[in-house]
Amino acid sequence: MSKQLLTKVGMVVLLFVVVPAVLMAFDRGYFYQIATIAAVFVLLAASLHLVTGVAGLLHLGHAAFYGIGAYVAALLGSELEIGFTLGLPAAGLAAAFVAFLVALPTMRLISIYFAVATLAIGQMLYLIFLNWVSVTKGPNGVLLFSGIDFFGFDIESEIGIYYVVTAIMALSVVVLYRLTNSYYGNALRSLREDDQCAAAMGINVTVLKMQAFVISAFFAGLAGALWAYTTGYISPNDFNFSQSILVLAMVVVGGLGSLPGAVIGALLLILLPEVLRDVGDTRNIFVGLVMFGAILFLPKGLFGEVSALRFARRILGSGWSGSADNREVGWE
Amino acid sequence: MTALLELDGLTRHFGGLTAVDEVTTHVGQGELVGLIGPNGAGKTTLFNLISGFTRPSSGAVRFKGEEITGLPPHQVAHRGMSRTFQNLRVFPNMTVFDNISVGALGALGVGAFQSVIGGRKRSHEISERSWEMLERVGLNEQANDLAANLSYGKRKYLEIARALAMEPDLLILDEPAAGMNHSETAELSQFITELNSEGLTIMLVEHDMSLVMGICERVVVLASGRKIADDTPVEVRQNQAVLDAYLGGDDE
Incomplete structure (x- = not known):
């Protein structure tokens, strides 16, 4: 078996055999819960990676699009009894649509101005979740009892839910992988590096930035729906500014521009507080120290962009090796 | 004329x-x-x-x-029409090959959807054209180096190769x-x-x-x-x- 295939099979086995086996061996609701939260945040970090890590747009309102997905899924379920099969894509599309609307006037802003605009959008949406009581139930949040029905099958067991959530997360990450480890990804990276120069190469900068922003919001919306369906209860504070910052921290600690970095960063910042649970309330100081140390000693992240792209080209076989010397360069 | x-x-x-x-x-x-x-x-x-x-x-x-x-x-x-800039503008945190590919993909076009499903033919086209330009300016040894790590003179050639990859008139x-x-x-x-x-x-x-x-x-x-x-x-x-x-x- 080639090393590319071996690596891919290994990842699938880890996600769909090893982790579920461990979860079933312990069989504690708490572990299932952590696995689900980890999957949701991996998806959030991977989606922010597209817009902030690759396209270089500092996005400070990502949690708001996560919130839109969660509210759409929860409200469709509790008010209209529209279940998971339709609710999940609806949540993603709703988040993408709102992102499209706000992107229209925002995309021409650069650097720090863009960051402040997304901060404002995030706060605006959060305040809507909090104050539009007749629709969002305001600070009381929304209860959702329906759970996950997958094309008519009710998935009730914890392991079943793990499989559904993980499968959707994995599929989304594969799509984000293809988007960033391809020539489309190179086009996005060129925006981050020098957007004027990219325009001189024939790249429509505004349209490409909008695409990255909207696609990223779509996956954040899916993450929100997964959150709503698995926890059964959402409230505005799940989607406030500190959540946006948490996801941003995951992407930066893991390595800006690196998809495996985003995944590792998300796992670290979700699992570390849980591992340190016995330490008590001071555990957040340890989490902070780890983040601080990571940035200080590994400013390019735990799995930086250069290594991530090399990993994708060589180990995962996404590179092009059609040149005379068979070196993996570019993208297949 | x-x-x-x-x-x-x-x-x-x-x-x-x-x-x-x-x-x-x-x-x-x-x-x-x-x-x-x-x-x-x-x-x-x-x-x-x-x-x-x-x-x-x-x-x-x-x-x-x-x-x-x-x-x-x-x-x-x-x-x-393709151009270079007065004070040398390459994409510093991208490899030499990826820099050149932006010229090729800019001219040929790449879509988000294509990059997820299919689109192999276009990728090959971009790869081959980029490699050709890379060899043309003699940067093939440095294909996977970051552009930021090239010498000044080589970055100049890289910028020209990127512009040429658009196959301009x-x-x-x-x-x-x-x-x-x-x-x-x-x-x-x-x-x-x-x-x-x-x-x-x-x-x-x-x-x-x-x-x-x-x-x-x-x-x-x-x-x-x-x-x-x-x-x-x-x-x-x-x-x-x-x-x-x-x-x-x-x-x-």
Whole structure:
């Protein structure tokens, strides 16, 4: 078996055999819960990676699009009894649509101005979740009892839910992988590096930035729906500014521009507080120290962009090796 | 000779300053034209007007017979015009190969959807074209190095290779020899001449006269935004207005 295939099979086995086996061996609701939260945040970090890590747009309102997905899924379920099969894509599309609307006037802003605009959008949406009581139930949040029905099958067991959530997360990450480890990804990276120069190469900068922003919001919306369906209860504070910052921290600690970095960063910042649970309330100081140390000693992240792209080209076989010397360069 | 690029009374004001003043000229198919002028003569502004980075206050730009005045840079690029920048702009945190690929993908186009499902044929096209340009400028050994880690001279060639990967009809070079020593400049002029002899139309701005005078068939001279000469290098060298502009004549 080639090393590319071996690596891919290994990842699938880890996600769909090893982790579920461990979860079933312990069989504690708490572990299932952590696995689900980890999957949701991996998806959030991977989606922010597209817009902030690759396209270089500092996005400070990502949690708001996560919130839109969660509210759409929860409200469709509790008010209209529209279940998971339709609710999940609806949540993603709703988040993408709102992102499209706000992107229209925002995309021409650069650097720090863009960051402040997304901060404002995030706060605006959060305040809507909090104050539009007749629709969002305001600070009381929304209860959702329906759970996950997958094309008519009710998935009730914890392991079943793990499989559904993980499968959707994995599929989304594969799509984000293809988007960033391809020539489309190179086009996005060129925006981050020098957007004027990219325009001189024939790249429509505004349209490409909008695409990255909207696609990223779509996956954040899916993450929100997964959150709503698995926890059964959402409230505005799940989607406030500190959540946006948490996801941003995951992407930066893991390595800006690196998809495996985003995944590792998300796992670290979700699992570390849980591992340190016995330490008590001071555990957040340890989490902070780890983040601080990571940035200080590994400013390019735990799995930086250069290594991530090399990993994708060589180990995962996404590179092009059609040149005379068979070196993996570019993208297949 | 048919004109590939025509400038007609091109003017640009910045506040009270007229950076480019009623410039009318043309670049014929297959020509190698130089644009010179003292500091602040409006050379870069003129290039920005042609490539869509700055909108003209008045006047027109025609490319391949089509009016392109006021089109955004990416649309100008799609029509077959590609440029480099005055102070060397490569994508520093991308590999040498990926840098060049942006020129190829910009011209050929890539879609989000294609990159997820299918799109292999397009990827191969981009890869092959990029590799060809990489070999052309002799950077194949450094294909996977970050552009930021290349020497200054090699980054210059990288920038040109990226522009060539668009397979343009007109290549605009903004001060390609800036910061190069004598032998590097000689090597670069050789390369530019070679590209031109293959049929590529080139327009180049140079601050330093020697490169332009050595390789261009025709030289356009700007001073204070106005065209003061448009002739062969030999004629331009003897042109009184040009001498005055460079040496600071007082009969303005």
